Amino acid sequence: MNSPETQVHHLDGVRILDLFAGPGGLDVAAHFLGFKSIGIEWDRNACETRYAAGLPTIHADVSVMRETRFDEIPRSVDVLAGGPPCQSFSVAGNGAGRRALDTVKEFIHRLVDGEDEARIDKDLHALGDSRTALVLEPLRWLLKAIETEGRDPYKVIVLEQVPAVLPLWEVYAKLLSGGEGRLKGVKYEADFWELKTEQFGVPQTRTRAVLVARLPGHGAVEPLEATHLPFELHRGKRNAAQADMLPTDSAIPETKQRWISMAEALDAASKLQGSPVDVARLRTGDKMKFFVVSNYGSGGDPKNRGRRLSSEPAFTVTGKISRNKVYKSIAEYEAGRSDRFTIPESGVLQTFPHNFPWSGKDQAQQVGNAVPPRLGMHVLGRALRGNAPSDKELAAASIWPSVSRTTTEDLRRLGCGDQSQCPPESHKVIGSRRKSAP
Template identity: 40%
Template sequence: MSHIAEEDVSPVGFRILDLFAGPGGLDVAAHVLGHEVTGIEWDPGACTTRRAAGMDTFRGDVRQYRAAFFPRAQVLTGGPPCQTFTVAGHGAGRRALDQVLEYIGRLHEAVRAEDQEWTKTFGVWREISEELRRKEFRARDVKAEKREVDELRITKRRAIRHRLEQLGNSADEIKQVLKALRNPQKLPFSDDELKGLLKEFSDLNDEHNALRDKLEELGDERTGLVLQPLWWVIERSRRPGLEPFEAVVLEQVPAVMPVWKAYAEVLASLGYRTGTQMMHTEAFGVPQTRRRAVLMARLDKCGPSGEPLPQVPESHERYRTGGCLTGRTWAAGQPDTLPLGVPEEDVAEGAKDCWVSMEKALARARQISPEKVHERPPYTVVSNYGTGGDPEARGRRDHDAPSATITGKVSRNRLVRKGTDEDLPRFDRFTFAEAGVLQTFPVEYPWSGNDVSQQIGNAVPPRLALHVLRHVLEPELGETEARARLNKAVEDLETWKPGQPVENRGHRHLKGHPLARMPLAVTPEASAP
């Protein structure tokens, strides 16, 4: 694989611009489908991996670029960094979501305004951007204040521990006191020095909580990033001299679905057919249970039809404990014979493939690259995370089932002998290559740079991307053709190997880039709006 080709792509291929591109999950899927992709990514580690994988990349903050810089991109994709919309406590998640939806509403109002001049639409975006920038600068100051307070709390905590030791408290007693420091003034101590320290710690707690609440009011600094893809679509649709993207595909965690639905309303006003879908990754051949919220849009060149895009059809069963339904003999129309909660339509023999287990995925990868995938006896993966709100109750998943969600802590998961808590004597952790395979990256993917586990955990599963891109970009294919196309793409994805590394690009490389090369007055040097 090399930099994006200088010549035009074939008629069946698309030129894709991928915002927040990560290490290349969508990119590698698009390449095996025959499309050309340029990504924008700021994370140094992900950029290092993209360089090694030969992925065309502009390194930097998406906000430093604009849709007008890439007038020849036909498709916009991306997964903006998600906000903590579901964060517990103080309503922070709800406030962050409401703030984003309010900004989207303002943009939608500008888009729907009849005879709205571009400069006025741009003015709305500039107002939002300035507002977010002011909040971001203020949040930086508050964070600095909070760090100082937290450092003082650490100092006071140490002083409390030291005083407790002087007073002759046992290690267990000291541990219990330190655990109770959220309400230090309720602790029953008569020692004046210790009472003074507890009072000071209590005051610092109050200051810490006030600064935390202030940060929540200012909002998350990622708000502007969540809005970027929408603005890029608006700019390409409304700015004179530019043409709209032919298609848009965005994905993120389930909590972002309300944002995608609000996006869809704006895109419909811009002439797109849209669809949103909560996708279970194992239902698309990914050996992992994970849910992703996806927004799909396709420009309706025949005029607004009002019909939503159809859902991406699932190719595999969703995971259920107890095994797959494929090939079983439960009779449709006889619900008494079905397992509890299993829909009748899921039991049609041969309708869907069985979900893919960790064992099956890694065995296939081991055939391709034996030196990168280890052979193990039957095992259980013990998660680094707790379940059911109990940090001590570690999630467990056996080797003959799909993996639990691969996160940035995947390297901390333990592999124990199945049915025991005994660590495997060898290979008791997944390697980067193996974790990548469970995310459906090719086994030969050249993971590089810092924090590779986080890169893998944050990435779009390429096999999921195959299904979505094929569905949105090739709607004319019939069921048989689409299945054959996906099967071939999956084979090509599994056996993919990197070509020569390519250097990341910067602003100075925009001139002459295939996605920027167009005889328009709009250039990177042109002043806004």
């Protein structure tokens, strides 16, 4: 980070530090709630998207940043947020993290008890998957703030991960509530939940483990209240003809709204001025009807690809969403004529604004790695204000404000100005030509 004048301009009033920030799911959520954030992200491509979106960013390794550059974090930051990489805990991954859950719980206690961190790092390395250790980083950042002179403990902590990490969030919550060891008597009100994204207006089925902790004085941390009904898929009892038979909101007696379908989300985005989402190819007459065949197997059979109707929420949006096949009809399916979701369409299914400026390479992976901003708005709203986002805030979240090239360049200099402090190989130079994201 360089140019102090530039830093002051873009970082003034920043409250939220987003570890493992990705392209900015939590930062987008914070923006629409009226909070300023700064993210730490090691992937150059995700950083390019963040710069284009006007999101303050430090292009660095989270661990290195904590160890050697902690003083560069604005002192106005009082909220710690993050979603550590989940591949080693994910059901879709190799399972190393799941098998090591009990071991990682021990590491959490060892950190708080004050054991030598060099020894802890050595033992973590022996686990064989460096990503597993990253779930400890939020705790290490909290301990760093508590133990650094002139810094205050974070007032609020917000963490999210795949459901398999819920037992670790339980350990986090108990330790944060106890205030023992290196926490030095700092106690939090803390709770954790498993949340289904479609119950918060996200047009996809995705389950996340979320922890929220706050210093006393702001009341107990209350569970989030779902705004939409869960999506229940009764496999084997549905066919394409049922697309018009699904209940409408008026047919449901409960006060909650029905989940949002792919067709509803994409159609709404396509009607916004200047939208890059063009769903004309998915329409038959004046109706949008299609079905999606997943890239993943179902029921333990890799050849049994799951299917979703356009009148249903999407499958979990992953980095492989561009491999999902979209068909308008059975005839297209039988003929092998498939379509794909574009990056803007994939972003909309993640509840990013329709015009979010996806940049750099591996954009599908960026979309899949992100926290759905709409879920983020509900989580941050509860954590920072004690209430859900308003209808006005949610409506505004469909359009991203334009960002000048000057701002993007300022943020790139702020985040990548000293390339020697960026992750190794991320600015690799071959001869006189630089290999980088566009």
